[in-house]
Amino acid sequence: MASGLAALLDDIAGITRLAAASLDDIGAAAGRAGTKAVGVVIDDTAVTPRYVMGLSPARELPIIGKIAMGSxxxxxxxLLPVALLLSAFAPWALTPLLMIGGAYLCFEGAEKLWEAMSGHAAVAEAADTAxxxxxxxxxxxxxxxxxxxxxxAxxxxxxxxxxxxxxxVSQAVxxxxVAIAITVGVYGAVAIIVKLDDIGLHLARRPSPMTQSIGRGMVKAMPVIMTALAAIGTAAMIWVGGxxxxxxxxxxxxxxxxxxIHDAAEGVAGAVSGLHGVIAWTVTAIGSGIVGLIVGGVIAVVMHKWKHRNAH
Structure with a gap:
């Protein structure tokens, strides 16, 4: 009886060790996957704040919460079930579907850029406030x-x-x-960004003159920061889509x-001493942005012509 119990406990211990090793493997794989996706994460963080611009400050965090839950x-x-199904039964479809999504990002970014350059953005904003x-x-x-x-995606x-x-199972876990960690990270960062002005106001009321100065500086900088993030978000859609x-x-x-694009990035980075990685990434982003702007611009022109034809 004792020997049977000991054998059972040994089996349980072995299963536990295997489960722990599997969890370690899954955690490591999730970490590698999250690291590879960091570029898109940065773009996501830049894109999102523009959706709360012009809204009541009291509604900023609830809106970010709604967007985070939607994400x-x-x-x-x-996306998780679809990714697993496509990986198992139709891996060939992943790339075309991603390209369609990328084209949509290019179109949306090009549309925003055209609105900003033509002045239609102000009209659209006025229509929104109505x-x-x-x-x-x-x-x-x-x-x-x-x-x-x-x-x-x-x-x-x-x-x-x-x-x-x-x-x-390990893929799904x-x-x-990755989905939970990136969503928490992205929208936590977005929440901090959009509430920097409130943080600045809080600091401006502190007794320390230095703290007050920092707080007032944060409040004054917020319009510039939000405008810059809106521009970065639009650019991000174009270069990520491209x-x-x-x-x-x-x-x-x-x-x-x-x-x-790779040869251009390596050529420019090689001609400049230091900061090879930063320069190569910047040139790659510019090259991808040019492709994205061309694709998005073509789609935007086609869509506008189609809408104009249907309107008449």
């Missing part, structure tokens, strides 16, 4: 969650590539960990755009 639903309830606060909030949340879906695809050698298309074309067998 989590995108990742866990839609709606009820509830409708405007819902419109902002819906637009943010829609854009997040494309960026989240890219994040999940990158993560899936890192864990594709594991079992279906790793992707879920990058998705460039990598997708390379995966489908046409690597010329990717090779040209």
């Amino acid at each position: 989590l639903r995108n990742k866990l309830l839609i 709606t009820t606060p509830e409708a405007l909030e819902q419109q902002k949340v819906s637009g943010a969650v829609k854009t997040d879906f494309i960026l989240s 890219e994040i999940m695809a990158i993560a899936l590539a890192e864990v594709s050698d594991g079992s279906i 790793a992707l879920a960990l 990058g998705i298309i460039v990598h997708g074309l390379e995966g489908l067998g046409w690597g010329t755009p990717a090779h040209l």
